[in-house]
Amino acid sequence: MKTQKLTIYFILFLLFTSCNKEKKPNEDNFQYLTEQFADLKMIRYKVPGFENLNLKQKKLIYYLAQASLSGRDIIFDQNYRHNLRVRRTLETIVANYPGNRDSEDFTAFMEYTKRVWFSGGIHHHYASKKMVPNFSSEYFINELMDKTPSSQEYSFPLLEDEDKMDLARSLDQIIFNPNIDSKRVNRDAGVDIILASANNYYGQSVNINDVNNFYPKGRDKAPEYGLNSKLNKDENGNLYEQTYKIDGMYSDAIKQIVYWIKKAKTVAENEAQAKSFDLLIEYYTTGDINKWDEYCVQWVQTLTDIDWINGFVEVYGDAAGRKGAYESIVQIKDLEASKTTEVINEYVQWFEDNSSIMNEHKKENVIGVSYKVVTVAMESGDASPSSPIGVNLPNNNWIRTDKGSKSVSLGNLIAAYSGAATGSDFLKEFCSTEEEIQRAKKYGDKADKLGTLLHEVVGHASGQINDGVGTPKETLKNYKSTLEEARADLVALYYIMNPKLVEIGLMESLECGKAEYDSYIRNGLMLQLRRIELGQNIEQDHMRNRQLVSSWAYEKGLKDNVIEKKIKSIPTLSDSGDTLALKKTFFVVNDYKKLQNIFGQLLREIQRITSEGDFDAGQALVEQYGVKVDTDIHAEVLNRSKQFDSAPYGGFINPKYSLLKNDNNEIIDVLIEYPDDFTSQMMNYARKYSFLPHIN
Numbered sequence: 001m002k003t004q005k006l007t008i009y010f011i012l013f014l015l016f017t018s019c020n021k022e023k024k025p026n027e028d029n030f031q032y033l034t035e036q037f038a039d040l041k042m043i044r045y046k047v048p049g050f051e052n053l054n055l056k057q058k059k060l061i062y063y064l065a066q067a068s069l070s071g072r073d074i075i076f077d078q079n080y081r082h083n084l085r086v087r088r089t090l091e092t093i094v095a096n097y098p099g100n101r102d103s104e105d106f107t108a109f110m111e112y113t114k115r116v117w118f119s120g121g122i123h124h125h126y127a128s129k130k131m132v133p134n135f136s137s138e139y140f141i142n143e144l145m146d147k148t149p150s151s152q153e154y155s156f157p158l159l160e161d162e163d164k165m166d167l168a169r170s171l172d173q174i175i176f177n178p179n180i181d182s183k184r185v186n187r188d189a190g191v192d193i194i195l196a197s198a199n200n201y202y203g204q205s206v207n208i209n210d211v212n213n214f215y216p217k218g219r220d221k222a223p224e225y226g227l228n229s230k231l232n233k234d235e236n237g238n239l240y241e242q243t244y245k246i247d248g249m250y251s252d253a254i255k256q257i258v259y260w261i262k263k264a265k266t267v268a269e270n271e272a273q274a275k276s277f278d279l280l281i282e283y284y285t286t287g288d289i290n291k292w293d294e295y296c297v298q299w300v301q302t303l304t305d306i307d308w309i310n311g312f313v314e315v316y317g318d319a320a321g322r323k324g325a326y327e328s329i330v331q332i333k334d335l336e337a338s339k340t341t342e343v344i345n346e347y348v349q350w351f352e353d354n355s356s357i358m359n360e361h362k363k364e365n366v367i368g369v370s371y372k373v374v375t376v377a378m379e380s381g382d383a384s385p386s387s388p389i390g391v392n393l394p395n396n397n398w399i400r401t402d403k404g405s406k407s408v409s410l411g412n413l414i415a416a417y418s419g420a421a422t423g424s425d426f427l428k429e430f431c432s433t434e435e436e437i438q439r440a441k442k443y444g445d446k447a448d449k450l451g452t453l454l455h456e457v458v459g460h461a462s463g464q465i466n467d468g469v470g471t472p473k474e475t476l477k478n479y480k481s482t483l484e485e486a487r488a489d490l491v492a493l494y495y496i497m498n499p500k501l502v503e504i505g506l507m508e509s510l511e512c513g514k515a516e517y518d519s520y521i522r523n524g525l526m527l528q529l530r531r532i533e534l535g536q537n538i539e540q541d542h543m544r545n546r547q548l549v550s551s552w553a554y555e556k557g558l559k560d561n562v563i564e565k566k567i568k569s570i571p572t573l574s575d576s577g578d579t580l581a582l583k584k585t586f587f588v589v590n591d592y593k594k595l596q597n598i599f600g601q602l603l604r605e606i607q608r609i610t611s612e613g614d615f616d617a618g619q620a621l622v623e624q625y626g627v628k629v630d631t632d633i634h635a636e637v638l639n640r641s642k643q644f645d646s647a648p649y650g651g652f653i654n655p656k657y658s659l660l661k662n663d664n665n666e667i668i669d670v671l672i673e674y675p676d677d678f679t680s681q682m683m684n685y686a687r688k689y690s691f692l693p694h695i696n
């Protein structure tokens with residue numbers, strides 16, 4: 001009865017939502033940033049386009065997402081042999097601790113727990129050092145451990161013959177003693193990088209010589225030996241591998257992964273994908289590393305809207321660079337970006353012919369750069385919560401050379417990062433008018449995306465080097481990257497205010513282009529400075545190029561007031577309660593058409609520098625406009641950004657998928673939600689996807 005009620009409720013829900021299809025949720029108010037703690041921030045990401053997929057594709061995503069999450073425990077165990085015990089203990093306390101949850105100590109405990117979830121264990125995800133809790137060992141043992149009971153859903157991970165206080169004392173050393181297993185990956189000079197690393201890729205007495213002897217240098221086209229195993233030593237000193245496979249190491253999690261891949265196979269998009277699933281299942285079943293290569297070859301040749309990365313993939317977590325960390329990323333081809341890319345490619349010659357660059361620098365047959373954007377639908381393992389923003393796989397070189405590779409940019413994660421960094425509060429602070437804010441909200445995302453595609457597909461493809469002149473790397477040397485990025489940016493900027501883009505359907509109106517100009521100038525002359533310390537010059541190539549383009553344009557437009565520097569006096573309440581007049585600077589674009597023309601002139605000049613290999617002119621441009629920082633503006637930007645102080649590392653809260661079934665128990669839809677609480681997501685995952693023993 002209960003199930004049926006739920007079904008009716010869901011159908012009502014569905015009817016309700018589908019009636020309101022035109023009334024899309026207000027995208028501008030999507031909350032990207034949910035919380036910050038320690039040096040971390042949590043970000044939600046949207047999965048645009050999910051609702052438009054057909055049922056079969058939605059099911060595929062659901063099954064692959066389940067498979068991904070089923071392996072989640074593996075990365076904790078790979079990172080450190082005690083991580084699962086620590087994590088499960090922390091989770092039991094989070095669920096069941098009956099004492100005061102408002103105390104400073106408990107807040108510190110929650111922060112530590114969230115850091116452990118974020119890092120996949122007790123070592124910092126980036127620095128790889130053991131993290132230091134801000135609560136005491138006494139509080140942990142005598143308060144948290146002593147008072148918290150186990151429950152059915154969350155219970156203490158007791159080993160055989162161990163009681164709760166034994167566990168407490170053992171974890172006390174693991175968590176609080178800085179001298180035990182202090183670094184997850186240790187590549188320091190003078191240490192045995194295997195013995196000194198705390199990760200669980202090798203048995204405790206295995207050393208670097210053992211590793212080097214066990215895995216001889218690979219022959220041609222060798223598979224990635226050792227990728228899917230732990231190398232261990234028995235009491236007689238003999239080395240042996242514990243392979244990750246069904247009935248091997250991590251068997252219980254791998255069985256679940258395989259269960260869901262089999263489901264996924266029933267809704268595979270084509271034969272090639274079904275075959276790739278079969279090979280992956282075979283690999284997980286046998287642990288045969290040659291099967292992994294076979295799978296990768298098949299995967300490279302599989303072209304589908306829904307794709308995924310799954311397996312033991314990246315080897316950064318192993319000091320010897322051999323062992324693969326469990327990772328899973330489910331992705332949807334970004335149909336909008338691919339369509340846009342197609343249109344851009346169709347007109348790529350038109351762009352070249354109509355560019356502001358000199359005729360002799362134009363290519364007669366220009367070919368757009370291939371650039372693929374995907375939308376992430378789920379991440380797990382090594383890719384979650386901290387995620388890459390671009391992926392290029394497979395890793396095995398012979399496959400890359402002989403069969404090719406897939407390189408994708410994770411578009412919705414990049415958008416979420418920037419949404420979290422410069423949300424609406426940022427706009428309010430740095431836009432001069434309400435009109436500018438509204439334009440940014442309405443067109444900002446779209447403009448940003450289109451700008452990126454023009455930059456990548458047309459920008460880097462455009463222009464040619466004069467006969468007899470060397471490559472930019474040879475001629476422009478250390479200024480090459482800045483000038484190349486500036487050139488590609490300028491191509492995008494020059495066209496994004498061209499009515500032709502509206503005519504061919506790439507944007508709905510020139511307002512989109514205006515939003516891009518506003519944002520470029522705001523960022524290039526002010527906002528990006530928040531990322532460097534006061535008194536420093538700009539070193540990073542992309543930042544140099546943005547300031548070069550913006551400040552050159554500002555200077556060239558001065559006489560016509562194309563970009564205006566406005567200083568407003570804003571009444572502000574000081575800490576002591578007095579009203580102060582705070583000086584705030586804004587850069588405002590007054591004439592978009594003239595600014596387009598100025599961008600065109602700079603594009604022409606930088607293309608000339610590139611085509612002729614004019615090092616001196618290139619150097620002068622970068623040094624004069626791109627490197628030095630206006631200290632007053634810089635100080636002001638830092639001051640005004642302080643309120644949005646942002647943690648250096650971001651991680652993502654995954655969407656949640658659920659099945660909608662009818663009374664005959666058939667799946668009629670897959671629903672997506674965007675949870676906003678990291679803690680509940682982690683607690684849910686712990687409850688639903690804990691398949692491994694405490695010690696493996």
Ligand SMILES: [Zn+2]
Nearest residue numbers: 455460485488
């Ligand atoms: Zn570029």
